[in-house]
Amino acid sequence: MDKIDRSIINTLQEGFPICDSPYQQVALTLNITEDDLLHRLECLLETGILSRFGPLFHAEQMGGALSLAAVKVPEEDFDSIAEKINSLPEVAHNYARNHSLNMWFVLATETLEQQQASIQTIENLTGLTVYNMPKIKEYFVGLKLEA
Template structure:
């Protein structure tokens, strides 16, 4: 096995376009896999064999289908979901009030920052909502202020004060 094959496989996930924004048609196995794997992958030597057994299909089919769904952008990530707030690092949800005519330019300024984890356009006067991830509170505040200054748009910084529930399960 080539020593960096793991990196190569994972980096495919990094570089993929996430801009598929239209519903796609899914077959039964694809639906079953998406439903099942919004739950937990077993911690065993051959976890996809166990999933295949549960769903009455083969390991190779499961691997093939999941890789294809990832390739097509139907799933955006496969792996552990870390709760980084339990470790080190600081996060915040921030918003900018961006003039409608200037969305693309401002988005490219904001997205340029590696600390911007995601960025969504929303139908409100506070229309650009993004998550900042930084090493510490000082860095986070500095990045937020830099974004406000560079874009010239009014901004609000809304770090979570309390989390009540996080868990996404969208049945298909």
């Protein structure tokens, strides 16, 4: 990753134009050629330095429901509980965290009713209480990490 790669990452985190030749427009502001930009973007995606490039959708605005939920898992059952929770397709992410609430997952469903049903299913499957923490209000979402 060189200085140009860094400026590409920093610039493209802000946004990308909607026009006939958007890469050319961005390349101009970065003072590189369109071909160079496309090639470098391909490499950044291939090496995983960029995990994605494209439209970022707002799930709730599309009618979907998202929630963050957590459970307290006894250490000895950790792997089997993770397997049970991960088996639900609506579990999008699941992380182990250093807290007594030690397993945190995101539920992505089409409706709130399905979210409730998923929580019930997880409680039945695991015998654990699910702490459901759907957002009440979003103050900021956006990420600008200086490369």
